[in-house]
Amino acid sequence: MKNICVYCGSNPGRIEAYADGARALAKALVDRGLGLVYGGASVGIMGLMADSVLQLGGRAVGVIPEALKQKEIEHKGLSELHVTKSMHERKTLMAELSDGFIALPGGVGTLEEIFEIWTWAQLGFHAKPCGLLNVAGYYDTLTTFLDHTVAEQFVKPAHRSTLMVEHAPDTLLDRFASYQPPTVHKWIEKSGT
Ligand code: AMP
Numbered sequence: 001m002k003n004i005c006v007y008c009g010s011n012p013g014r015i016e017a018y019a020d021g022a023r024a025l026a027k028a029l030v031d032r033g034l035g036l037v038y039g040g041a042s043v044g045i046m047g048l049m050a051d052s053v054l055q056l057g058g059r060a061v062g063v064i065p066e067a068l069k070q071k072e073i074e075h076k077g078l079s080e081l082h083v084t085k086s087m088h089e090r091k092t093l094m095a096e097l098s099d100g101f102i103a104l105p106g107g108v109g110t111l112e113e114i115f116e117i118w119t120w121a122q123l124g125f126h127a128k129p130c131g132l133l134n135v136a137g138y139y140d141t142l143t144t145f146l147d148h149t150v151a152e153q154f155v156k157p158a159h160r161s162t163l164m165v166e167h168a169p170d171t172l173l174d175r176f177a178s179y180q181p182p183t184v185h186k187w188i189e190k191s192g193t
Helices: 017-031 044-055 066-071 087-097 108-122 140-151 169-177
Strands: 003-007 035-038 060-065 080-084 100-103 130-133 163-166
Touching (some): 017 035, 017 169, 035 044, 080 087, 087 108, 100 108
Parallel strands (some): 100 130
């Protein structure tokens, strides 16, 4: 693994613990020689994540769509900043540049991004690990709901378990390093086939 994509909020969140979680993840990435790929903004947890990686001497690559460049105040001090024509192009490039995907606490954008890339894993479009860094229990209720999707038989246990959920960045990155994609496929067998 060379680069990890981190999806995270464009807001800082209610408590300082979320920023602490981003700093801890930044340190774990830099300690392992892993580069950061993220949405390229200078605001909220996004900006803090990039600042922390850069301050520790790491590499931070941003990918931002032209339309959000002004609104989100792109980060001016990144190792690289890619400006894309669309949101779809942004997400595709972030996926191509990265060897694994982590969501820190964030809002609807963060949730959409991690769910999309996790969906692609479930469909076998890529074989890269996906996880939630459950800072201050932010993802506890989502984890409970995901278990409910399995109980109600809309998601297979083998697919549910591919979205790793950990409190500690090092534990999550250790699990990423030994990740094996599921061999169970998504499709329901047609009877008689
Ligand atoms: P948020 O978690 O909502 O603060 O957003 C974090 C990141 O997700 C930002 O880089 C946003 O540009 C991005 N984002 C927000 N809404 C969407 C969306 N509908 N689809 C894809 N990305 C989004």
